[in-house]
Amino acid sequence: MSLSEVVLLIEDLDLVAFYGQNDKNLNAVRKAYPDVTITSRGGMMKLNGDKKRVQEVKSKLEMMSKMLRQYGELSKGNIKDILSGENPFITKIKKDSKNVIVHGRNGKPILPRTQNQKKLVESSNENDILFAIGPAGTGKTYTAVALAVRALKLGLVSRIVLTRPAVEAGENLGYLPGDLKDKIDPYLRPLYDALDDMIPPEKLALYMETRVIEVAPLAFMRGRTLDHAFIILDEAQNTTEIQLKMFLTRLGPNAKCIITGDLSQIDLPRRQQSGLIKSLNILKNIEGIGMLQLTSADVVRHRLVKQIIDAYEKHSEVPHVPRKEKNLNEKEDKESTSD
Template identity: 35%
Template sequence: MKKTYVLDTNVLLHDPLSLFQFEEHDVVIPAIVLEELDGKKRNMDEVGRNARETSRVLDQLRTSGKLHDGVPLENGGRLFVEIGHEHQVDIPFDVMTNDNRILLVALKLMKQYEHDAGRKVVVVSKDILVRVKADAIGIDAEDYLTDHIVDTTDLYAGYREIEVDQSLIDEFYKVRQLPTTALTKQVLYPNSFVVLKSNVSKASALAVVDSLQPILRPLALDADHIWGIHPRNVQQRMALDLLLRDDIPFVTLLGKAGTGKTLLALAAGLSLVEDEQRYNKLVVARPVVPMGNDIGYLPGEMEEKLRPWMQPIYDNLEFLFNANSKDELGNILAGMKSIQLEALTYIRGRSMPDQFIIIDEAQNLTKHEIKTILTRVGENSKIVLVGDPYQIDHPYLDEYSNGLTYAVERFKGQNVFGHVQLVKGERSSLARLAADLL
């Protein structure tokens, strides 16, 4: 069945190349969408960038013909900019908002194709209420799912539990290695972890897949504590191993609130920068949600402007330094020139060599923003992305399409990459229960 997809503005602001993702079907852009794109194009953030990129794509397509008459797309469909009013229909909403104008275009097209049984009109929007209103007035509506990476239930966890014969566990402890072919026919990615569990006793062993050969070996750094932080569960031990290894320049840590991912990353960074001096600087950054929003409207100097956004980082640093007040922590940081806290707004165009970089709340970044950040990493630097894909504040992202999930899925299997999904909350019993129940 031939379909006509009517795109909401937020789809184009989310993915400027979405025009080409509807196979052989037609794509319609209502005129009001162009007006909304025009209003966003001057924004100096990801939304503005996507508005400008969409404009360039439409301008290029314009060379193939008149957009209101329809121009061919490379996949066999056609693109139309809908400006006609020849099929006036009523819409059961009192206020003619921009969203309702988009729905009106869909209704006009349905009226136009009412005698064509082989034609279906579908509104595509990332706005839930637009989809609800469309359904209420009899219009088929869909979310834009083309850029969804993976169902979070299938998201790469970075470790696997495998039940084995007791003899394999004994051999691992004796020889301190084990071929992966002795365990499973399934793929075990480099730098991933395996928890070996005996099939006859409570014996177990924690191993990591070597990055260069198909063997399991003990953790390179069996850290008992670092900067006063003791790993409280097996996933935290895995995370510390990845954070402290020199041969893994890219690490991602996922987990619910209270699993300790940010605290572990900060403790490892402080140890490697201050104690071992493997890196010249510890850089900690968080997106001002959404990334790129100007913080200039906040009063005060740059540090004062950043304080509200960076407060969770300050809270963790106060714990690590055992500081009793904001002033005490400020004096400590002032004396340690190697620690830098900043927003991600100004990272584009920079080069960052010899630094330990922590990006907190990375689930609020788009795929393009993750690429921008990772391409800033210089020689002898290490970058750690930390976040919870279930707590997203960005209006156009979800747990399936955010940049953090995208990075995990694209980098798994690479020798320079390590990942752990932390599952057990350690902040407090109340916090753990709230994360599970709420």
């Protein structure tokens, strides 16, 4: 028997997600390969045993790390597939195909990656207006844009309107260099980025030129009626009460709307209250208006972002979405407690 020792480094991964709570993922591998000694210390693992068996374990662990990097999670089913020799990516694709919102560029499937993102999709399907509130990195804007693109592709709407208030970090558009487009484009860049991910460049350029897709600052919405449209208001925490009321009353027949915001990042002048906070309270009991709270558990950016958000929340009081009857979050809680 040829003995071997292999060192694996996984320092760039969320170690808790990789190893599992109380090392349950690693212990599952140990149980499947009792003849290979697996020791771990931080982001380093050592494998000792028969050369062939060590290579098998190395291959399984690398598959686990690849799965975690691509999807941000490792489920019990993923581990089972990997250890049984099944391809976990094929299994996941088959499972996820039911949840795909839309296929983006090069056929890339765009789908909700967390439970609350799934609820966002469900609530948008059930309501004409949806407030999706949560910290940065929870995918609320990206998911909302995917829903808008899907509605356009299916012919449910004839246009998409994406808007943001151009008030961030205390800057005033009048003092920024360039023409109007140069001034507003930096504020709208996240919306362009999402669209770039979902629509081929030539088609997106045509949609923008013919105003099938319109990306504009909130001030441009005044006096308009938006019918047969899917409208997204992003960064709504930076709207005043008057601005948000103006926006909500732009909706015409066969229009659908998603308002996203992060109540921990309000950039309005100190004496101005966010219109989003008031709207969440006064509109909470209206049928057809949904409200959804995303949390740091939904963060799909770098693993440290979730910890950063949690740390800030411990040292500040951030308003939350008010509970409302038939709220999907509430419904989910009831279902889970009855299981």
